[in-house]
Amino acid sequence: xxxxxxxxxxxxxxxxLPGFVASDPRGAGIAAVLANVNDLAAMGAVPRGIVNxxxxxxxxxxxxxxxxxxxxxxxxxxxVGGHLTEHQGEPALSAFAVGDADRxxxxxxxxxxxxxxxxxxxxxxxxxxxxxxxxxxxQGPRLAADARLLAxxxxxxxxxxxxxxxxxxxxxxxxxxxxxxxxxxxxxLDALPAPEGVALDRWLVCFPTYAFWLTTDRPExxxxxFRSAGLAASVAGTVTDGGVLALRQGTExxxxxxxxxxxxxGLWD
Numbered sequence: 001x002x003x004x005x006x007x008x009x010x011x012x013x014x015x016x017l018p019g020f021v022a023s024d025p026r027g028a029g030i031a032a033v034l035a036n037v038n039d040l041a042a043m044g045a046v047p048r049g050i051v052n053x054x055x056x057x058x059x060x061x062x063x064x065x066x067x068x069x070x071x072x073x074x075x076x077x078x079x080v081g082g083h084l085t086e087h088q089g090e091p092a093l094s095a096f097a098v099g100d101a102d103r104x105x106x107x108x109x110x111x112x113x114x115x116x117x118x119x120x121x122x123x124x125x126x127x128x129x130x131x132x133x134x135x136x137x138x139q140g141p142r143l144a145a146d147a148r149l150l151a152x153x154x155x156x157x158x159x160x161x162x163x164x165x166x167x168x169x170x171x172x173x174x175x176x177x178x179x180x181x182x183x184x185x186x187x188x189l190d191a192l193p194a195p196e197g198v199a200l201d202r203w204l205v206c207f208p209t210y211a212f213w214l215t216t217d218r219p220e221x222x223x224x225x226f227r228s229a230g231l232a233a234s235v236a237g238t239v240t241d242g243g244v245l246a247l248r249q250g251t252e253x254x255x256x257x258x259x260x261x262x263x264x265x266g267l268w269d
Contacts (some may be wrong), residue, residue: 003008006105012036012080013096021091025060028093029067030136034209036097038164041147042212043106044154045099047075052082056091064093074136076144103154105214106166107180110161112241115219116168116185117159119226119233120211121146122195129157131169131206133195139210142229146210149225159214160224168264169205174213175257175264182259182268184240193232211213215239 014035021028033050040047052068054061061084072079076099124135139146153159163177170192178185194203210231216222219235226233233267246253257264 008045008101010040010099010101010104011096012039012043013094014039015091016093018090020094020130020177020195021060021064021093025056025063025091025093026067026070028257029064029069030071031067032064032093032095033068033071033075034075035166037147038166038203038210038214040097041150042101042164043099043101044104044151044162045101046148046151047077047097047099048080049080050095050097051080052093052095053084054082054093055085055087055092056087056093058086060091061086064091068095074140074143075147101151101154105150105154105159105162107161107163107177108212110177110181110183110215110239112183112239114160114217114239115222115235116174116187116237116239117214117216117219117222117233118192118211118219118236119149119214119223119231120165120193120208122193122232124195126198126202126206127232128244131202133198133203133206133208137208143210146229146231150212150214150231153214153222153225158218158225159216161215163213165208165211165213168205168237169207170211170213171245171247171256173256175259177213177215178245179259179264180268182243184242184246184259185237185257186246186248187237189247191234192236199223230250
């Protein structure tokens, strides 16, 4: 809810895959907080509180809540309430967050001609069971401050729009940022920050702990904001008005999606 004079209230929510909750309830609890904080950050908001709903056996619920508590401490955001149902069947975990923003980073503010900055943490490891690149151990107590850098980018006019990289991966998440206005982008994969020892094709589809796309008219200042915090950041492309998301590497270029014809979420038809 955006208000012109008194800032804005941002609300978001996440539902975790039941299979993930069953196999790694603590990890799912961490992910529930992480995803919500990243969603708020991508809208320029500072997190103020999280609530949850847990439906699971007592041991699974306890582990899920332990993971949420650990992540909440790392991100410096309180869990202010929730609902718990003990259940012997398939588990379910959802979380919802509220934050506030002085200036919202909105996809509606992205414009053709703006630079695309990719900011991320590369000091981590890829999980072996699914494509999640975790930097929780390396970022640790810095996570709270790192997540709030996007609110600073918004308030200082260093970015217009942003999107966190989540289950859709780097390219799919960028497409979600471009979709509302049917914008396109040209991305230079050689300029995209990437971790050593991780194949590029896997990096492009993974869910990192900390990675964001930002559109900006002030690329140098935007990049410097993240680099000064010890994070990786670079200008990796530009926004275009054709609706086509194109990837370039060396002398080769490929169009991967035409958002005028292929919606990602379908929410903007």
